[in-house]
Amino acid sequence: MSGKRRVVVTGTGILSPLGGGKKAIWEALCEGRSGIELMQCFDTEPFDVKIAGEVKGFDAEEYFDRRTARRLDRFTQFAIITSEEALADSGIEMNKEDPRRVGCIIGTGIGGLHTIEEQHLNMLQRGVNRVSPIMIPKLMCNAAAGIVSMRLGCFGPSMSISSACASGSNAIGEAFRSVRAGISDVMICGGSEAALTPMGVGGFQNMKALSKQNDRPHEACRPFDANRDGFVVAEGAGILVLEELERARKRGAEIFAEVLGYGCATDAYHITLPEPQGRGAKDAMLATFYDSGCVLDDVDYINAHGTGTPAGDDIEAKAIYSVFGEKAKDIPVSSTKSMIGHLLGASGPVESIFCIWAMKHGVIPPTINFETPDPECCGLDFVPNTAREIPVRLALNNSFGFGGHNVGLLLGRFEG
Numbered sequence: 547m548s549g550k551r552r553v554v555v556t557g558t559g560i561l562s563p564l565g566g567g568k569k570a571i572w573e574a575l576c577e578g579r580s581g582i583e584l585m586q587c588f589d590t591e592p593f594d595v596k597i598a599g600e601v602k603g604f605d606a607e608e609y610f611d612r613r614t615a616r617r618l619d620r621f622t623q624f625a626i627i628t629s630e631e632a633l634a635d636s637g638i639e640m641n642k643e644d645p646r647r648v649g650c651i652i653g654t655g656i657g658g659l660h661t662i663e664e665q666h667l668n669m670l671q672r673g674v675n676r677v678s679p680i681m682i683p684k685l686m687c688n689a690a691a692g693i694v695s696m697r698l699g700c701f702g703p704s705m706s707i708s709s710a711c712a713s714g715s716n717a718i719g720e721a722f723r724s725v726r727a728g729i730s731d732v733m734i735c736g737g738s739e740a741a742l743t744p745m746g747v748g749g750f751q752n753m754k755a756l757s758k759q760n761d762r763p764h765e766a767c768r769p770f771d772a773n774r775d776g777f778v779v780a781e782g783a784g785i786l787v788l789e790e791l792e793r794a795r796k797r798g799a800e801i802f803a804e805v806l807g808y809g810c811a812t813d814a815y816h817i818t819l820p821e822p823q824g825r826g827a828k829d830a831m832l833a834t835f836y837d838s839g840c841v842l843d844d845v846d847y848i849n850a851h852g853t854g855t856p857a858g859d860d861i862e863a864k865a866i867y868s869v870f871g872e873k874a875k876d877i878p879v880s881s882t883k884s885m886i887g888h889l890l891g892a893s894g895p896v897e898s899i900f901c902i903w904a905m906k907h908g909v910i911p912p913t914i915n916f917e918t919p920d921p922e923c924c925g926l927d928f929v930p931n932t933a934r935e936i937p938v939r940l941a942l943n944n945s946f947g948f949g950g951h952n953v954g955l956l957l958g959r960f961e962g
Contacts, residue, residue: 553725554960556799557636557787558899559628559736563599563780563886572903575911576933580764580885582778587742595751597763598742599780599887617680618693619658620740624783624892625690626697629734633698636787637799638732640699647731649702650695651721652785653713655891655947656741658685663743690738702730708891710947711851712810713737714784715894715955719808721788731790736895738783750779753818757854765915767888769852769881770859770928772920777853780887784895803902806840806940806956809833813950820858824865826952827851831869831942834954842870844940845877847910849897851944852881853888860922862944867924878936880929884914894945898955901941905959910934 563581564574574581582599590596606615606623615623629650633640640648661684669677683689688706695704703724707716714737721735741747750756757776759766768774794801811829813821820827835842848866852859859881867874882900889896904910916930938959945953 551726551728552791553722553788553805554791554794554801555786555803555805555902556789556794556801557632558802558902559631559635559785560783560896560899561601561624561628562782562896563601565602575882575885575900576909578885578912578914578931578933580914582763582766582887584763585742588744593747593751594758595747595756596760597766597778598747599778600742601782617684619661619684619689621654621658621738622690622693624740625652625694625738625785628736628738628783628785629694629698632785632787633734636789638787643732645699645701647702648700649721649724649730650691650700650704650734651707651717652691652694652735653707653709653717653737653891654687654690654739655708655710655713656739656746657687658689659741659743659746661685663745694734698734700734709951710949711888711890711893712945712947712951712953713891715943715945715953716810718786718895718898718955719810719953722805722808725788725790731793733788734785735788736783736785737892739890739892740781741890742779742781747779755855767854767884768915769850769854769884769913770863770920770923771916772918774854774856774859777855777883778887780889782889782896783892784899786895786898801960803905804958804960806958807834807838809837809954811952813952815950818948820861820946821950822861824861824868826950827862827865827944827946828868830952830954831865831944834942834956838956840940840956843873845942846936846938847901847904847941848877848879849901849941849943850879850881851946852913853883860920862946863923863926866926875925875927877927878910878929878934879926880911880913882911894943894953894955898943898957901943901957905938905941908935908937910936910938
């Protein structure tokens with residue numbers, strides 16, 4: 547770590563299926579309340595899957611004028627709102643910054659699916675000449691990063707990362723590297739996703755990835771439980787402001803956490819299934835520790851990727867066990883997706899914010915709906931159903947995605 551600049555988190559912004567502001571979201575997590583409900587965003591009558599984690603009551607015109615709202619896909623709207631919240635939270639005033647030293651990396655797994663479906667239907671019904679001329683700028687995956695950069699005045703590195711459900715964590719990791727290497731002083735980073743559309747849900751449903759427990763939505767997402775039957779798709783966004791430590795200190799910023807390490811690795815195995823031995827997941831976790839200089843014994847909490855799929859959770863558990871050995875059974879491992887569903891490319895940043903709150907409050911959110919242990923999950927401590935008060939100094943956040951993308955982020959409680 548010699549010669550590398552330290553990187554801290556000075557702002558966060560979040561939109562999630564739990565609704566409300568940060569305090570309300572945190573209280574819901576600690577109480578083990580679920581934000582998964584029957585979908586209201588479209589008619590699910592012909593669908594086998596009728597549940598999701600929606601950002602409830604969202605009205606774009608509460609945040610944007612009508613013309614602006616119509617020119618932005620929902621995932622970009624989410625990204626703008628949470629980026630502006632995170633920047634305000636940080637106390638950074640862009641008119642006092644060198645904008646060339648401020649960048650923006652926002653990941654998304656799918657991008658503007660709302661726009662794609664809307665304009666495809668428009669073409670079928672009204673003809674090709676009625677396809678919107680702003681369709682491409684609205685749907686492209688880099689729209690969020692590009693428009694956030696324009697609205698906030700960021701002239702530094704700006705890009706989108708799309709690595710499926712690892713997208714947002716990759717975005718944080720690459721932003722961390724930019725600040726640590728001295729390329730940037732401030733990075734606005736994270737992920738945004740809004741794929742609750744008929745085609746989006748239909749596609750996941752037909753590949754047999756989603757839970758069909760429609761009669762009990764709050765109990766449908768069951769990570770690591772022996773009776774899990776798939777993930778619950780969700781939407782939302784999470785954005786972090788990363789900043790070089792000394793400049794944050796100099797301006798008297800409140801420091802929420804320190805980013806200590808970032809590792810990524812690829813399964814190179816299958817376009818949707820994880821490698822059966824968890825090779826990529828294991829390598830990503832080990833790379834995170836190598837990058838940080840921290841030791842495995844110091845980890846107090848793991849926020850698992852844990853989606854609730856039969857094919858994924860036991861492999862993650864085995865990968866954790868292969869990294870930490872018998873000590874793995876003493877590390878609290880929870881999946882907050884049990885309460886919010888799977889936000890795809892936005893899941894990693896939202897869960898990183900949850901890790902930061904766990905460090906701040908000394909409380910680990912539970913894995914709800916954990917009733918029947920799966921013998922294939924190595925006997926790990928999944929913090930079943932009830933939050934746990936415990937000091938958290940070092941937290942590991944796992945994010946894995948279709949295509950074999952595996953990311954680990956190591957976050958530390960800032961202690962000077």
